[in-house]
Amino acid sequence: xxxxxxxTAVLLMLAxxxxxxxxxxxxxxxxxxxxxxxxxxxxxxxxxxxxxxxLRRTIDWSGVAPDPGGTVLVQGRLVDLVQVAxxxxxxxxxxxxxxxxxxxxxxxxxxxxxSGGGGLHRGVQVTIRRAPAAPxxxxxxxxxxxxxxx
Amino acid sequence: MRNAGFSIVELLIASAxxxxxxxxxxxxxxxxxxxxxxxxxxADLHQRSRAAADMLGADVRAAVAVxxxxxxxxxxxxxxxxxxxxxxxxxxxxxSAALSLDADASRTYYLKNGTAPGTFxxxxxxxxxxxxxxxxxxxxxxxxxxxxxxxxxxxxxLEPATLVDGPWIEDAAHRMFxxxxxxxxEVRALLRLxxxxxxxxxxxxxxxxxxxxxxxxxxPVP
Numbered sequence: 001x002x003x004x005x006x007x008t009a010v011l012l013m014l015a016x017x018x019x020x021x022x023x024x025x026x027x028x029x030x031x032x033x034x035x036x037x038x039x040x041x042x043x044x045x046x047x048x049x050x051x052x053x054x055l056r057r058t059i060d061w062s063g064v065a066p067d068p069g070g071t072v073l074v075q076g077r078l079v080d081l082v083q084v085a086x087x088x089x090x091x092x093x094x095x096x097x098x099x100x101x102x103x104x105x106x107x108x109x110x111x112x113x114x115s116g117g118g119g120l121h122r123g124v125q126v127t128i129r130r131a132p133a134a135p136x137x138x139x140x141x142x143x144x145x146x147x148x149x150x
Numbered sequence: 151m152r153n154a155g156f157s158i159v160e161l162l163i164a165s166a167x168x169x170x171x172x173x174x175x176x177x178x179x180x181x182x183x184x185x186x187x188x189x190x191x192x193a194d195l196h197q198r199s200r201a202a203a204d205m206l207g208a209d210v211r212a213a214v215a216v217x218x219x220x221x222x223x224x225x226x227x228x229x230x231x232x233x234x235x236x237x238x239x240x241x242x243x244x245x246s247a248a249l250s251l252d253a254d255a256s257r258t259y260y261l262k263n264g265t266a267p268g269t270f271x272x273x274x275x276x277x278x279x280x281x282x283x284x285x286x287x288x289x290x291x292x293x294x295x296x297x298x299x300x301x302x303x304x305x306x307x308l309e310p311a312t313l314v315d316g317p318w319i320e321d322a323a324h325r326m327f328x329x330x331x332x333x334x335x336e337v338r339a340l341l342r343l344x345x346x347x348x349x350x351x352x353x354x355x356x357x358x359x360x361x362x363x364x365x366x367x368x369x370p371v372p
Contacts, residue, residue, distance in 0.1 A: 002171060009175040016182045020189050027193045034200050126366075146253070147366035148245070149208060 033118065039088050040116040041149070043078050044124040047095035047112030050074045050081060052128065052142060055097070055108065061130065062105055070096040070111070078114070090117045106130040107145070123150035188353040191345050198285050199359050202272065202341050205284060206239075209257055210337050210363035214243025217327060218293060218313055220258045222277035228325055233314045237261045237291045239337065240277075242321075243367065259284075261291045269344065289356060290342035297333030305336055336364045 051073045058064055065071045074095040079087040093114045100107035106129055113123040127146040134140075156164070210216070217240040219227035227235065238260040246255035256277035261270040272285040295313065299306045308330060318326045339361045345354040 005168075005171050005175060009179065012179055013182060016179070016186050020186055023186075023189045023193060027196065030193075031196065031200075034204075144367065147212070148253070149212065 033120075036088075036116050036118060036120055037122065039091060040114045040120045040122040041124070043088075043091045043093050043114030043116065044112045044122050046078055046082065047074050047093035047114060048110055048124050048126050050093075051095040051097060051110045051112065052126075055110075055128070056139060056142060061108065065097045065099040065108060068099060070098045072096045073110075074112070088116060091115075100127075104129075106132075111150075113150075124148070125150055184350075184353065187347070188350045191347055191350045192354045195343055195345060195354060195357050198287075198343050199341070199357055202285055202288075202343075203359065203361055205274075206259065206339055206361060207363050209241045209244050209259075210239075211366050212244045212253070213241035213365055214253070214367050215321070215331065216241055216295070216334055216337060216365070217331065218295065218310075220260065220275060221256055221325070222258060222275055224279060228327075233328060234310050235260070236293065236310075239293045239339070259291075261288060272341075285343070287344050287346050288341060289344050290340065290358075292340045294338040294340075295331075295334045296336040296338065297330070298335065308333065334365065335368065336362060338362050 054073055055061070055064065064073075072094065074081060074093060076092065077089065078091040078093050079085075079089055081093065091114060093112060095110060095112035098109040098111065100109065107127065109125065109127050111123065111125045113121060115121050125146075125148045126144055128142050129145050131141040131143060218234045218236075219232055219238055219240065220235070221228065221240040221242070227233070227238070238258060240256055240258040242256045243253050244255050244257060246252050258275040258277070260273050260275070262273045262281075262283070263270060269286070270288045270291070271283040272288045272291060273281050274284045275281045295308045296305045297308050298304065312330045313328050315328070315330075317329045319329050319332075320326055340358065341361070342356055342358045344356045345351045347354075
Protein backbone atom coordinates (compact mmCIF):
# COMPACT_ATOMS: atom_id res chain seq x y z
CA UNK A 1 0.00 0.00 0.00
CA UNK A 2 2.76 2.39 1.02
CA UNK A 3 4.71 1.50 -2.09
CA UNK A 4 1.66 2.13 -4.28
CA UNK A 5 1.06 5.50 -2.66
CA UNK A 6 4.68 6.50 -3.01
CA UNK A 7 4.74 5.46 -6.67
CA THR A 8 1.55 7.42 -7.42
CA ALA A 9 2.97 10.48 -5.70
CA VAL A 10 6.22 10.23 -7.60
CA LEU A 11 4.39 9.87 -10.91
CA LEU A 12 2.16 12.85 -10.12
CA MET A 13 5.14 15.01 -9.20
CA LEU A 14 6.93 13.87 -12.33
CA ALA A 15 3.97 14.85 -14.51
CA UNK A 16 3.68 18.27 -12.87
CA UNK A 17 7.40 18.99 -13.06
CA UNK A 18 7.47 17.81 -16.68
CA UNK A 19 4.65 20.21 -17.57
CA UNK A 20 6.40 23.08 -15.78
CA UNK A 21 9.61 22.34 -17.65
CA UNK A 22 7.72 22.27 -20.96
CA UNK A 23 6.01 25.57 -20.13
CA UNK A 24 9.33 27.14 -19.22
CA UNK A 25 10.95 25.98 -22.44
CA UNK A 26 8.04 27.33 -24.50
CA UNK A 27 8.27 30.66 -22.67
CA UNK A 28 12.02 30.82 -23.30
CA UNK A 29 11.44 30.18 -27.02
CA UNK A 30 8.76 32.89 -27.23
CA UNK A 31 10.98 35.37 -25.39
CA UNK A 32 13.93 34.52 -27.65
CA UNK A 33 11.79 35.05 -30.76
CA UNK A 34 10.66 38.43 -29.44
CA UNK A 35 14.26 39.42 -28.69
CA UNK A 36 15.36 38.27 -32.17
CA UNK A 37 12.55 40.28 -33.81
CA UNK A 38 13.67 43.42 -31.97
CA UNK A 39 17.31 42.76 -32.82
CA UNK A 40 16.34 42.35 -36.48
CA UNK A 41 14.46 45.66 -36.48
CA UNK A 42 17.43 47.45 -34.95
CA UNK A 43 19.65 45.66 -37.48
CA UNK A 44 17.58 47.19 -40.28
CA UNK A 45 17.90 50.59 -38.63
CA UNK A 46 21.66 50.07 -38.44
CA UNK A 47 21.60 49.43 -42.20
CA UNK A 48 19.84 52.76 -42.69
CA UNK A 49 22.38 54.56 -40.48
CA UNK A 50 25.32 52.97 -42.30
CA UNK A 51 23.83 54.05 -45.61
CA UNK A 52 23.33 57.60 -44.40
CA UNK A 53 26.93 57.68 -43.13
CA UNK A 54 28.10 56.76 -46.63
CA LEU A 55 25.76 59.28 -48.24
CA ARG A 56 27.04 61.99 -45.92
CA ARG A 57 30.52 61.49 -47.36
CA THR A 58 29.20 61.62 -50.91
CA ILE A 59 29.28 65.14 -52.30
CA ASP A 60 27.33 64.48 -55.48
CA TRP A 61 24.14 62.50 -54.98
CA SER A 62 23.21 62.41 -58.64
CA GLY A 63 25.26 59.26 -59.25
CA VAL A 64 24.36 57.49 -56.03
CA ALA A 65 21.17 55.86 -57.23
CA PRO A 66 21.45 55.28 -60.99
CA ASP A 67 18.92 52.45 -60.96
CA PRO A 68 15.31 53.54 -60.32
CA GLY A 69 14.71 50.06 -58.94
CA GLY A 70 17.33 50.56 -56.26
CA THR A 71 21.10 50.53 -55.87
CA VAL A 72 22.63 48.48 -53.06
CA LEU A 73 24.74 50.54 -50.66
CA VAL A 74 25.27 48.17 -47.76
CA GLN A 75 25.19 44.40 -47.72
CA GLY A 76 26.58 41.75 -45.41
CA ARG A 77 26.68 40.49 -41.87
CA LEU A 78 26.05 43.34 -39.47
CA VAL A 79 28.88 42.23 -37.20
CA ASP A 80 31.32 42.60 -40.14
CA LEU A 81 29.83 45.89 -41.31
CA VAL A 82 30.04 47.73 -38.01
CA GLN A 83 33.04 45.84 -36.55
CA VAL A 84 31.49 45.71 -33.10
CA ALA A 85 31.75 42.60 -30.95
CA UNK A 86 28.71 41.13 -29.27
CA UNK A 87 26.25 41.53 -32.12
CA UNK A 88 24.12 38.62 -33.25
CA UNK A 89 26.34 36.76 -35.74
CA UNK A 90 23.44 35.62 -37.92
CA UNK A 91 22.08 39.11 -38.55
CA UNK A 92 22.40 40.04 -42.23
CA UNK A 93 21.58 43.47 -43.56
CA UNK A 94 20.92 44.79 -47.02
CA UNK A 95 20.30 48.48 -47.65
CA UNK A 96 19.63 50.09 -50.95
CA UNK A 97 18.88 53.55 -52.17
CA UNK A 98 16.16 54.65 -54.57
CA UNK A 99 16.03 58.06 -56.29
CA UNK A 100 13.23 60.46 -55.47
CA UNK A 101 10.19 59.68 -57.68
CA UNK A 102 9.69 63.45 -58.10
CA UNK A 103 13.25 63.89 -59.34
CA UNK A 104 14.55 66.01 -56.46
CA UNK A 105 18.35 65.45 -56.48
CA UNK A 106 18.58 66.19 -52.75
CA UNK A 107 15.98 63.61 -51.76
CA UNK A 108 16.62 59.86 -51.58
CA UNK A 109 14.68 56.89 -50.28
CA UNK A 110 16.78 54.42 -48.31
CA UNK A 111 15.41 50.98 -47.56
CA UNK A 112 17.01 48.35 -45.38
CA UNK A 113 16.03 44.78 -44.67
CA UNK A 114 17.59 42.72 -41.93
CA SER A 115 17.21 38.98 -41.62
CA GLY A 116 17.97 37.06 -38.49
CA GLY A 117 17.82 33.50 -37.39
CA GLY A 118 14.63 31.53 -37.82
CA GLY A 119 13.52 33.31 -40.98
CA LEU A 120 12.88 36.67 -39.32
CA HIS A 121 12.78 39.68 -41.63
CA ARG A 122 12.27 43.29 -40.64
CA GLY A 123 12.51 46.30 -42.88
CA VAL A 124 12.77 50.04 -42.49
CA GLN A 125 12.19 52.64 -45.16
CA VAL A 126 13.41 56.19 -44.74
CA THR A 127 13.12 59.19 -47.00
CA ILE A 128 15.93 61.67 -46.42
CA ARG A 129 16.61 65.14 -47.68
CA ARG A 130 19.87 67.03 -47.80
CA ALA A 131 19.75 70.59 -46.55
CA PRO A 132 21.18 73.34 -48.72
CA ALA A 133 24.90 73.88 -48.22
CA ALA A 134 25.69 76.55 -45.67
CA PRO A 135 28.27 79.11 -46.75
CA UNK A 136 31.74 77.79 -45.92
CA UNK A 137 30.47 74.41 -44.66
CA UNK A 138 32.10 71.23 -45.93
CA UNK A 139 29.16 68.94 -45.10
CA UNK A 140 25.42 69.28 -45.48
CA UNK A 141 22.89 68.26 -42.88
CA UNK A 142 20.61 65.36 -43.70
CA UNK A 143 17.12 65.24 -42.27
CA UNK A 144 14.58 62.46 -42.14
CA UNK A 145 11.37 63.27 -43.93
CA UNK A 146 9.65 59.93 -43.43
CA UNK A 147 10.47 56.80 -41.41
CA UNK A 148 8.43 53.65 -41.80
CA UNK A 149 8.70 50.09 -40.59
CA UNK A 150 8.03 47.44 -43.20
CA MET B 151 -6.48 -22.35 15.89
CA ARG B 152 -7.82 -18.88 15.32
CA ASN B 153 -8.79 -17.89 11.69
CA ALA B 154 -6.39 -15.32 10.10
CA GLY B 155 -7.91 -11.83 9.86
CA PHE B 156 -7.78 -8.30 11.20
CA SER B 157 -9.49 -7.03 14.19
CA ILE B 158 -11.41 -3.75 14.05
CA VAL B 159 -8.64 -2.06 16.01
CA GLU B 160 -6.04 -3.20 13.48
CA LEU B 161 -8.19 -1.91 10.60
CA LEU B 162 -8.67 1.43 12.28
CA ILE B 163 -4.95 1.79 12.88
CA ALA B 164 -4.17 0.79 9.27
CA SER B 165 -6.72 3.28 7.94
CA ALA B 166 -5.29 6.07 10.10
CA UNK B 167 -1.77 5.34 8.89
CA UNK B 168 -2.95 5.26 5.25
CA UNK B 169 -4.83 8.53 5.66
CA UNK B 170 -1.77 10.16 7.21
CA UNK B 171 0.43 9.01 4.33
CA UNK B 172 -2.06 10.12 1.66
CA UNK B 173 -2.51 13.45 3.44
CA UNK B 174 1.25 14.01 3.51
CA UNK B 175 1.48 13.18 -0.20
CA UNK B 176 -1.36 15.56 -1.06
CA UNK B 177 0.23 18.29 1.05
CA UNK B 178 3.38 17.90 -1.02
CA UNK B 179 1.55 17.77 -4.35
CA UNK B 180 -0.76 20.75 -3.75
CA UNK B 181 1.97 23.44 -3.81
CA UNK B 182 3.39 21.82 -6.91
CA UNK B 183 -0.01 22.10 -8.55
CA UNK B 184 -0.16 25.77 -7.54
CA UNK B 185 3.29 26.28 -9.01
CA UNK B 186 2.06 24.66 -12.20
CA UNK B 187 -0.81 27.15 -12.45
CA UNK B 188 1.48 30.04 -11.57
CA UNK B 189 3.86 29.08 -14.36
CA UNK B 190 1.15 29.56 -16.98
CA UNK B 191 0.06 32.81 -15.40
CA UNK B 192 3.62 34.17 -15.36
CA ALA B 193 3.94 33.31 -19.05
CA ASP B 194 0.70 35.20 -19.71
CA LEU B 195 2.03 38.20 -17.79
CA HIS B 196 5.22 38.21 -19.85
CA GLN B 197 3.25 37.89 -23.07
CA ARG B 198 1.09 40.88 -22.15
CA SER B 199 4.26 42.88 -21.40
CA ARG B 200 5.68 41.97 -24.80
CA ALA B 201 2.41 42.88 -26.53
CA ALA B 202 2.38 46.28 -24.80
CA ALA B 203 6.00 46.94 -25.75
CA ASP B 204 5.38 45.99 -29.39
CA MET B 205 2.17 47.96 -29.74
CA LEU B 206 3.31 51.18 -28.06
CA GLY B 207 6.83 50.96 -29.48
CA ALA B 208 5.71 50.61 -33.09
CA ASP B 209 3.25 53.49 -32.82
CA VAL B 210 5.60 55.92 -31.07
CA ARG B 211 8.43 55.10 -33.48
CA ALA B 212 6.19 55.88 -36.45
CA ALA B 213 4.43 58.91 -34.95
CA VAL B 214 4.82 62.34 -36.46
CA ALA B 215 3.60 63.99 -33.26
CA VAL B 216 2.26 63.04 -29.84
CA UNK B 217 -0.33 64.53 -27.53
CA UNK B 218 -0.73 63.79 -23.82
CA UNK B 219 -4.52 63.66 -24.09
CA UNK B 220 -7.28 62.05 -26.15
CA UNK B 221 -7.69 63.31 -29.70
CA UNK B 222 -10.52 62.31 -32.00
CA UNK B 223 -14.09 62.55 -33.09
CA UNK B 224 -15.62 61.40 -29.80
CA UNK B 225 -14.84 62.61 -26.28
CA UNK B 226 -12.02 64.79 -27.51
CA UNK B 227 -10.11 66.10 -24.49
CA UNK B 228 -9.15 69.41 -26.05
CA UNK B 229 -12.83 70.17 -26.65
CA UNK B 230 -13.28 69.84 -22.87
CA UNK B 231 -10.26 72.03 -22.18
CA UNK B 232 -8.07 69.11 -21.02
CA UNK B 233 -4.55 69.19 -22.41
CA UNK B 234 -2.69 66.77 -20.18
CA UNK B 235 -3.42 63.37 -18.69
CA UNK B 236 -0.72 61.28 -17.04
CA UNK B 237 -2.12 58.00 -18.34
CA UNK B 238 -3.08 59.05 -21.87
CA UNK B 239 -1.01 59.20 -25.03
CA UNK B 240 -2.12 60.00 -28.56
CA UNK B 241 0.14 59.30 -31.51
CA UNK B 242 -0.53 61.26 -34.69
CA UNK B 243 0.47 60.51 -38.27
CA UNK B 244 0.76 56.76 -37.88
CA UNK B 245 -0.22 54.09 -40.44
CA SER B 246 -3.85 53.02 -40.05
CA ALA B 247 -2.76 49.39 -39.87
CA ALA B 248 0.42 47.35 -39.87
CA LEU B 249 2.14 47.45 -43.28
CA SER B 250 -0.29 50.02 -44.66
CA LEU B 251 1.25 52.87 -46.61
CA ASP B 252 -0.91 55.71 -45.33
CA ALA B 253 0.30 57.83 -42.45
CA ASP B 254 -2.63 59.94 -41.36
CA ALA B 255 -4.22 57.86 -38.63
CA SER B 256 -4.15 58.60 -34.93
CA ARG B 257 -4.36 56.31 -31.94
CA THR B 258 -4.92 57.08 -28.29
CA TYR B 259 -3.83 54.78 -25.46
CA TYR B 260 -5.41 55.20 -22.05
CA LEU B 261 -6.56 53.29 -19.00
CA LYS B 262 -10.15 52.34 -18.30
CA ASN B 263 -11.69 50.55 -15.34
CA GLY B 264 -11.46 46.80 -15.92
CA THR B 265 -13.95 44.06 -15.18
CA ALA B 266 -12.28 43.21 -11.87
CA PRO B 267 -12.47 45.89 -9.17
CA GLY B 268 -9.32 47.95 -8.81
CA THR B 269 -7.91 46.85 -12.15
CA PHE B 270 -7.75 48.57 -15.48
CA UNK B 271 -7.67 47.81 -19.15
CA UNK B 272 -5.26 49.40 -21.57
CA UNK B 273 -7.57 50.83 -24.21
CA UNK B 274 -6.85 51.91 -27.76
CA UNK B 275 -8.96 54.58 -29.43
CA UNK B 276 -8.69 54.88 -33.20
CA UNK B 277 -9.57 58.57 -33.42
CA UNK B 278 -12.99 57.76 -34.87
CA UNK B 279 -15.68 55.75 -33.18
CA UNK B 280 -13.90 52.69 -31.79
CA UNK B 281 -12.45 52.18 -28.34
CA UNK B 282 -11.00 48.70 -28.03
CA UNK B 283 -9.49 46.98 -25.00
CA UNK B 284 -5.91 45.92 -25.68
CA UNK B 285 -4.64 44.51 -22.39
CA UNK B 286 -6.33 43.35 -19.22
CA UNK B 287 -5.14 43.72 -15.65
CA UNK B 288 -3.01 46.79 -16.12
CA UNK B 289 -2.50 48.33 -12.70
CA UNK B 290 -0.66 51.45 -13.72
CA UNK B 291 0.16 53.43 -16.83
CA UNK B 292 1.98 56.72 -17.10
CA UNK B 293 3.73 58.61 -19.84
CA UNK B 294 6.61 61.08 -19.68
CA UNK B 295 7.88 63.24 -22.50
CA UNK B 296 11.46 64.14 -23.33
CA UNK B 297 12.83 66.84 -25.57
CA UNK B 298 16.12 68.64 -26.15
CA UNK B 299 17.20 71.09 -23.50
CA UNK B 300 17.41 74.67 -24.68
CA UNK B 301 20.96 74.97 -23.34
CA UNK B 302 22.90 71.98 -24.69
CA UNK B 303 20.40 69.93 -26.67
CA UNK B 304 20.50 66.94 -24.29
CA UNK B 305 17.22 65.14 -23.85
CA UNK B 306 15.47 66.26 -20.67
CA UNK B 307 12.07 65.45 -19.24
CA LEU B 308 9.49 68.04 -20.19
CA GLU B 309 7.53 68.91 -17.06
CA PRO B 310 3.76 68.49 -17.40
CA ALA B 311 3.28 72.16 -16.56
CA THR B 312 5.32 73.18 -19.60
CA LEU B 313 3.01 71.15 -21.86
CA VAL B 314 -0.10 73.10 -20.91
CA ASP B 315 1.14 76.65 -20.43
CA GLY B 316 1.24 77.74 -24.06
CA PRO B 317 2.05 79.34 -26.37
CA TRP B 318 -0.59 77.58 -28.44
CA ILE B 319 -0.29 76.71 -32.07
CA GLU B 320 -2.69 75.16 -34.56
CA ASP B 321 -2.11 71.85 -36.33
CA ALA B 322 -3.20 70.82 -39.82
CA ALA B 323 -6.57 69.69 -38.46
CA HIS B 324 -7.09 73.16 -36.88
CA ARG B 325 -6.64 71.82 -33.35
CA MET B 326 -4.75 73.95 -30.87
CA PHE B 327 -1.86 72.41 -28.94
CA UNK B 328 0.96 73.57 -26.71
CA UNK B 329 4.03 74.57 -28.71
CA UNK B 330 6.32 72.63 -26.33
CA UNK B 331 4.89 69.38 -27.70
CA UNK B 332 6.83 70.07 -30.90
CA UNK B 333 10.01 69.52 -28.85
CA UNK B 334 9.07 65.96 -27.85
CA UNK B 335 11.60 63.47 -29.21
CA GLU B 336 11.14 60.56 -26.85
CA VAL B 337 8.27 59.10 -24.86
CA ARG B 338 8.75 57.03 -21.73
CA ALA B 339 5.93 54.70 -20.77
CA LEU B 340 5.63 52.96 -17.45
CA LEU B 341 3.31 49.97 -17.32
CA ARG B 342 2.53 47.80 -14.35
CA LEU B 343 0.74 44.54 -15.03
CA UNK B 344 -0.64 42.05 -12.56
CA UNK B 345 -1.56 38.39 -12.60
CA UNK B 346 -5.06 37.66 -13.86
CA UNK B 347 -5.73 35.28 -10.95
CA UNK B 348 -5.91 36.91 -7.50
CA UNK B 349 -4.95 33.60 -5.85
CA UNK B 350 -1.66 33.49 -7.70
CA UNK B 351 -0.50 37.04 -7.02
CA UNK B 352 1.78 36.03 -4.15
CA UNK B 353 3.55 33.62 -6.52
CA UNK B 354 3.43 35.83 -9.63
CA UNK B 355 4.40 39.36 -8.59
CA UNK B 356 3.37 42.39 -10.62
CA UNK B 357 5.58 43.19 -13.58
CA UNK B 358 6.62 46.76 -14.20
CA UNK B 359 8.12 47.68 -17.53
CA UNK B 360 9.58 51.00 -18.61
CA UNK B 361 9.75 51.70 -22.32
CA UNK B 362 11.91 54.46 -23.76
CA UNK B 363 10.62 55.06 -27.26
CA UNK B 364 12.32 57.49 -29.62
CA UNK B 365 10.20 59.09 -32.32
CA UNK B 366 11.90 58.40 -35.63
CA UNK B 367 9.84 60.62 -37.89
CA UNK B 368 10.72 63.90 -36.28
CA UNK B 369 14.34 63.29 -35.33
CA PRO B 370 16.70 65.01 -37.71
CA VAL B 371 19.76 62.97 -38.59
CA PRO B 372 22.64 64.73 -36.80
